[in-house]
Amino acid sequence: MTDTPLLKVNDVSKFYGNRIGCKNVSFELWPGEVLAIVGESGSGKTTLLNCISTRLMPTTGSVEYHMRDGQYRDLYHMSEAERRFLMRTDWGFVHQNPADGLRMTVSAGANVGERLMAIGDRHYGNIRATAVDWLSRVEIDESRIDDQPRAFSGGMRQRLQIARNLVTGPRLVFMDEPTGGLDVSVQARLLDLVRGLVNDLGLAAIIVTHDLAVARLLSHRMMVMKDGHVIEHGLTDRVLDDPREPYTQLLVSSILQV
């Protein structure tokens, strides 16, 4: 168990004029840890995710990342180029709508291979072989490697997005409602895949979801957000089985049982 957090979020707040996007959020994330941020629509969870993944500049607060060279760097004191390099190599971002995280007009293989080329790989044979390997890991048949994602189903697109993100061996993956909008059986398959990959690769992940079952399945720790504030956080099974805050109790009691 390493003693150095991978990510340190310090008192992050984001205001839209007078409206609170998120307020005073602080937490640390360790390597290999999966954190779920749950809350209903408008709770601020996506705002928070965007603030900590450099997609949205916070109004106050800072986010520090433990670089591969052992230094902590403040993400908002990096150059744009450094941030973008981080996003392409050490990090992944899986969007709710796969079309937002893929290039729809290039082939599946190119979607995966592009990421390798962006970090300097040049041997096309190896790149293609890596792409084939990753497609099979996300259960996309090799025969589809030259097809465009436009020809893929929603579930397949999402799995391709995951492959595209994981091919560079990131240490931290952000996911925004990764199973939103998918059919239940497709959702299940995707969750099993994500769970397996996160385990095998020792990834740290921050997953925004409104679905408590997804949080239960995938995460070690959970933060519950309401109106921009984190109102409860802790071990996932503790928060779900022994919710302390009124809002958390409401959320947990609202889950439909099958």
Next chain:
Amino acid sequence: MATPLVVSEVSKSFTMHLRDGIKLPVVSDVSFSVASGECVVLGGPSGIGKSSLLKMIYGNYAVDSGQILVKHQDRIVDLATTDPRTIIEVRRRTLGYVSQFLRTVPRVAAIDVVAEPLVARGTKADVAREKAAELLAKLNLPEALWQLPPATFSGGEQQRVNIARGFITDHTILLLDEPTASLDAKNRAVVVEMIAEKKQKGVGLLGIFHDEEVREAVADRILDVQKFSPRRPIAA
């Protein structure tokens, strides 16, 4: 290690915010310890807080006050106040739990459910599965079921998967919540034997057993949880 688990002055109540903040006290001022190689049984009527105590010790329930001290590797950890990462690490290495009902990740084969705690500690998957197979065979779970996800199993079959999963590692403390409730006599005897083996290896066990015969066979000490109950038991 002489005393792997010490519970000190633990109190807990539930506050039901959805019911106007009704407060349900669970236990008050609980103090006891479990020594290596002994099996302490929690006794008392249904609803008195026995399962809740086990869940508090496992970190599944929070406590309002008090300490839950566990000897974890080379240090003492207070599970009542430590951070989630540490609780996960303690569960991985030191503290095992056989819950009353099996709740597993769906779509995972029974044999993998059982093997998982070993794999989480770094054991190779095939070695872990062999050990899992041994335990499932000991517990008389038909081999035909091993590759199936346990969700559709009978209560007794699920319980045996749960037991195998809890006993597969060499955790130094085991929490057992009614491990024999749905089992027939033959399998109850197997579990009694498995508990005896763990005791011989120096594992500290804390369990709930409603079955008198099993309790007689495994208990070194019985702790009446009723004396920690802030509520009067409801008349039958």
